[in-house]
Amino acid sequence: MNEFLDSINDESNSNILIVCHGFFMNTLQKELKSRGVNGQNIKRPKNGTLYLYEK
Incomplete structure (x- = not known):
């Protein structure tokens, strides 16, 4: 994860x-x-949904 x-x-x-x-x-x-990085706190991600995270 960290390398990625x-x-x-x-x-x-x-x-x-x-x-x-x-x-x-x-x-x-x-x-x-x-x-x-700021973004939504997602407990159960849904298929095909875009979640945006920004610096």
């Missing part, structure tokens, strides 16, 4: 779309929040 987020952090001036499994998304949002 570090690698996309280099693209900080671009919009990035991440498509993932619900379990991974829960872990991802926790790590994003710990890195100071």
Whole structure:
């Protein structure tokens, strides 16, 4: 997870779309929040729904 987020952090001036499994998304949002990224707190992600997180 950390390696993945570090690698996309280099693209900080671009919009990035991440498509993932619900379990991974829960872990991802926790790590994003710990890195100071703002977004919804999602307990049960829904299929095909776009969730926006911003620096």
